[in-house]
Amino acid sequence: xxxxxxxxxxxxxxxxxxxxxxxxxxxxxxxxxxxxxxxxxxxxxxxxxxxxxxxxxxxxxxxxxxxxxxxxxxxxxxxxxxxxxxxxxxxxxxxxxxxxxxxxxxxxxxxxxxxxxxxxxxxxxxxxxxxxxxxxxxxxxxxxxxxxxxxxxxxxxxxxxxxxxxxxxxxxxxxxxxxxxxxxxxxxxxxxxxxxxxxxxxxxxxxxxxxxxxxxxxxxxxxxxxxxxxxxxxxxxxxxxxxxxxxxxxxxxxxxxxxxxxxxxxxxxxxxxxxxxxxxx
Amino acid sequence: xxxxxxxxxxxxxxxxxxxxxxxxxxxxxxxxxxxxxxxxxxxxxxxxxxxxxxxxxxxxxxxxxxxxxxxxxxxxxxxxxxxxxxxxxxxxxxxxxxxxxxxxxxxxxxxxxxxxxxxxxxxxxxxxxxxxxxxxxxxxxxxxxxxxxxxxxxxxxxxxxxxxxxxxxxxxxxxxxxxxxxxxxxxxxxxxxxxxxxxxxxxxxxxxxxxxxxxxxxxxxxxxxxxxxxxxxxxxxxxxxxx
Numbered sequence: 001x002x003x004x005x006x007x008x009x010x011x012x013x014x015x016x017x018x019x020x021x022x023x024x025x026x027x028x029x030x031x032x033x034x035x036x037x038x039x040x041x042x043x044x045x046x047x048x049x050x051x052x053x054x055x056x057x058x059x060x061x062x063x064x065x066x067x068x069x070x071x072x073x074x075x076x077x078x079x080x081x082x083x084x085x086x087x088x089x090x091x092x093x094x095x096x097x098x099x100x101x102x103x104x105x106x107x108x109x110x111x112x113x114x115x116x117x118x119x120x121x122x123x124x125x126x127x128x129x130x131x132x133x134x135x136x137x138x139x140x141x142x143x144x145x146x147x148x149x150x151x152x153x154x155x156x157x158x159x160x161x162x163x164x165x166x167x168x169x170x171x172x173x174x175x176x177x178x179x180x181x182x183x184x185x186x187x188x189x190x191x192x193x194x195x196x197x198x199x200x201x202x203x204x205x206x207x208x209x210x211x212x213x214x215x216x217x218x219x220x221x222x223x224x225x226x227x228x229x230x231x232x233x234x235x236x237x238x239x240x241x242x243x244x245x246x247x248x249x250x251x252x253x254x255x256x257x258x259x260x261x262x263x264x265x266x267x268x269x270x271x272x273x274x275x276x277x278x279x280x281x
Numbered sequence: 282x283x284x285x286x287x288x289x290x291x292x293x294x295x296x297x298x299x300x301x302x303x304x305x306x307x308x309x310x311x312x313x314x315x316x317x318x319x320x321x322x323x324x325x326x327x328x329x330x331x332x333x334x335x336x337x338x339x340x341x342x343x344x345x346x347x348x349x350x351x352x353x354x355x356x357x358x359x360x361x362x363x364x365x366x367x368x369x370x371x372x373x374x375x376x377x378x379x380x381x382x383x384x385x386x387x388x389x390x391x392x393x394x395x396x397x398x399x400x401x402x403x404x405x406x407x408x409x410x411x412x413x414x415x416x417x418x419x420x421x422x423x424x425x426x427x428x429x430x431x432x433x434x435x436x437x438x439x440x441x442x443x444x445x446x447x448x449x450x451x452x453x454x455x456x457x458x459x460x461x462x463x464x465x466x467x468x469x470x471x472x473x474x475x476x477x478x479x480x481x482x483x484x485x486x487x488x489x490x491x492x493x494x495x496x497x498x499x500x501x502x503x504x505x506x507x508x509x510x511x512x513x514x515x516x517x518x519x520x521x522x523x524x
Contacts, residue, residue, distance in 0.1 A: 027387035184404040
């Protein structure tokens with residue numbers, strides 16, 4: 001019954017994730033905080049040919065009133081049921097320019113800390129020269145998670161306000177298997193998910209406008225509303241003591257449909273790997 | 282070396298440096314861990330407080346935490362769960378099944394305390410256990426056992442949606458292993474219509490590693506509604522059975 005700390009999700013490269021940790025039951029007035037540092041290897045943007053390694057600060061806070069900060073998202077658990085979680089969600093989405101994604105945010109787990117990637121800008125341009133800069137955005141929406149059993153959950157995040165004109169909407173749905181114990185203090189979580197965007201969202205991240213085509217080497221491409229990517233991930237947590245956690249994850253993400261057809265996509269399958277040491281206090 | 286580009290070489294060097302740094306960081310962290318195995322009090326609290334906050338009927342139930350050795354060894358006598366705080370220790374004696382009442386303490390949660398055993402017994406894990414309340418007079422009406430089982434099932438459904446289609450089929454009385462434990466007696470409502478229930482050996486909880494307890498499985502379906510169960514020795518636990 002005791003479910004140990006788990007990280008379940010990593011995120012699409014170049015996309016700020018809005019993962020929701022499981023409701024963290026604690027005494028009134030208490031909190032459960034994680035902070036740490038590690039490294040992450042990820043594609044420079046979704047579909048990019050080149051990878052880059054970035055420092056990986058870990059950040060997850062949960063308070064007894066249900067408010068949580070998980071990676072680059074802030075949310076509020078409103079359900080008291082162990083089998084259903086829902087509430088409002090805000091997520092920060094990094095800017096994109098010729099250097100690639102300015103940063104992305106890592107996942108939060110059903111039971112553990114999330115990650116917050118503060119990307120250091122790459123010095124070498126790759127692939128996005130001539131493309132419009134997309135400013136950082138705060139997306140707003142909601143999350144809904146349903147537990148089939150305590151170890152299997154369906155996750156849903158619907159966020160709006162992204163893209164060039166702040167009218168992009170993205171829905172991320174996933175299935176997670178959490179709580180796989182691999183002996184003493186080691187646990188693994190597996191996840192599978194997909195991302196569906198409306199036209200504005202997909203056009204921002206996979207499309208090439210006429211103006212951009214003039215400036216860049218890419219042909220114009222209009223991306224409609226569609227499934228954009230699918231992901232498979234695994235996360236391994238090693239609890240070194242009640243206060244220290246080594247968390248490592250790997251996620252394979254494949255751009256499909258408009259994502260795969262986009263002229264920006266050089267390598268439709270990207271792999272992201274990370275490891276970090278976190279302090280719980 | 283000519284086969285390696287400068288970028289690849291630099292990445293390899295950085296990876297080596299990161300691994301060395303990680304190893305250096307982990308050494309003092311691991312050294313700071315409690316001696317022997319441990320479980321985070323926060324994680325245990327998180328699982329155990331659910332019953333406390335559960336709002337539906339639960340008066341016929343009790344909720345405890347159980348220490349389960351990972352290597353399937355027996356806990357033995359005198360083992361205690363110890364809550365190690367910064368300035369204090371709280372000893373939690375375990376019953377023969379390895380269970381104890383879990384203290385919900387804000388101070389222990391806030392200081393991120395550890396739960397350890399008073400003896401080095403190897404790795405262990407903790408499980409939340411819901412059982413039926415043991416009556417001091419040892420007399421159990423079948424209707425009351427069924428009602429208690431229904432309360433436990435409702436709580437199991439609250440925790441786990443997959444219990445939706447299960448139903449209460451009976452209860453298991455678990456007694457200490459070894460020795461001559463008197464079998465519970467089933468009284469079927471008519472004077473003189475009483476018989477001992479069949480006692481066997483097995484685990485009290487379905488996934489319990491210790492299978493040497495004396496147990497009695499009582500099925501509801503075959504019993505008269507007014508029947509009673511009388512026990513001479515108090516059971517260690519009365520476990521609801523769902524199918």
